[in-house]
Amino acid sequence: MHSLILPCPGRRADLPLWAPVSDFSLVESSGTITSNSQQERRFLDFVLDSKPTCPTVLANGGDNISPLWLGGGHEWCRTAIDRLLGEAEPDAPGGRVSVYVCAECADLGCGAITVLVERSDATVSWRNWGYQNNYDDWFVRLDDLPDVTFDAAQYALTLRAVLDRLHSR
Template sequence: MNSLQLRSATRERNRCSYWDYYVDDRRLADVLDVGDFIPPIGWLGSVTELHFLSMLLRAADGDLSGNRAPLFVCAECADYGCGVLSCNIDRTYEGIVWRDFGMQTDYDDELIVDDRYRDRIYTFDPTEYYRTFSGHYDLAKSGG
């Protein structure tokens, strides 16, 4: 099993504070080399954040082609047209699985899969996974 944490981070360019993914104590953005994309958690307002968290928690379908969930979005506007790093999030007998990472937009069905993450798969304990995101979901739901 992989471990998943959310850690507070700040993008210096626009002083944007957000929650960054860490898998096995490594910053996922560095592992996947996502450039200037950040997670959509902690900086977009409660309604938008609820939407993203619902997809991560599997309470809503992914809103990109192939039922994919966005993990990293444009750090300026979070618009899918700027590009998004997405993945499939599945519940298997092993746990919650993030797999099939790729870059895409909302105006083109093409999924660009880089060799750096072609075969990368993360499996998380379901209890720990839901605990990681549920506090952020509850906060966004309360408007905080």
Template sequence: MSAEYATFGLAPAIRAGGVLADGAYQAHRDFVDFIVDGRPLLFQLSDLDAVSPLASDVPPSIFTAQVRSLLLEADAPLAGGRYVVYGCPECADLACGAVTAVMERDGDDYVWRDFAWQTDEEADLRLNGYTGIGPFRFHGSEYRSALQSLLHEDADDASPRRRVLLIGARVAVLAKLAAALRAIGIGADIAHDAAGVPDEELRGYGAVVFGRAVGEQDRQAVRRAFDRAGVEVAYVDGFAPIIPLLVAQIENALDRSPAEQRRLTRLIAADGQAGIEITSTCRVELTAYRLDRLYRTHTYRFFDGILPAGQHRIGLDAKSVKGESFIVARTTGTVLVEPMGR
């Protein structure tokens, strides 16, 4: 079987959740992505909103079964020796569509070939095959080592901490934020401070969010509590009491994926323009949020389209950034937030 050798690895990734500009909710998903020749395989699939079968929020027994399946220690789940490579991030139902491939052993090597978009039990390569992707031949020792490492990781290290602590003065805003986070799959607790919270509870948080009214002395006290517990968390200074904006900030803080393997790597917001840098062709959504003089929120989704890799500058209508305003840039795997500079 002819196929050039490719390197195989794994890396943490997310499908970024959020409260979208139209009010819809998008679920947050943590998963392990496949790194082929140093880049996420998902990036070769352009505008695909999907996750690998190695999702962190499935029961341990199912996660182990998925790893064993990729090691070809069980029969293929689909006809023709096909395995799911990426599936629907909301329900994992094949009817929603999935990227599948034939996976097989060739001596000590593992081969992935005949990639296709599949919505039924049988794949139609003529109509739905991915041209230009694969076949990939992986050295058996490298392939097995990467996947087997998932079975031996310490549970506390392997599972992302998908819970955040919300600290602020405006209880109504915090309650709405907590409800939004829970709706997309992120746990949230509200508190005035971290005093008296047991260390084992503090270790369950991945981020702490401070409202704008929280003073520096109170912030330092919270940081000291986490330091005493030996917990490293991301600290988020909430830009404004705008729920979609705060959710986007938290998504960015919880992103554990390596910076060099993200699609959206830079966002600059200044002088009525948004500047972004992306590493591969993908869909990008840009949304402006602003507070008027009466602290009412105004939302403007000013770009939604597929862009090629590189740097891009996109202008905004002047009224969308009048006063205190913020820009959220979103791809399926990355969210960045910046205040509009002058």
């Protein structure tokens, strides 16, 4: 089941035209990710330039989903959003942040897709996508997932809308 929610409005007028800025939004998704999965998960998938990212993650042989879980795991979701906003410490070695986690427990020890989150006043970038865990200092680079840069204000607005949605439950 997919229903588009929480879109990111277009480019801010004060961003330089030379700055390549990707659209950032979220789509509600659900499903049993693998045959080993114990239960179906509802989650918000990251949509980058109109393309949901989870299918690319799954095509790389992973069974990870975004940490933005719906219907349970709200505290984990809040913490994940705080990390993406730079309001909590990164959870992975090397200052990296998990963007796709184990569909069963969200534990970094099971392996996760992580990025470096870089911020400026006007933008937020996700760089160097990789697969890693919390007991090795290295990660495996995922070249199928490109570096992306978002408008910082719209990125924060989109993620904070998820927090508002969770608080209303």
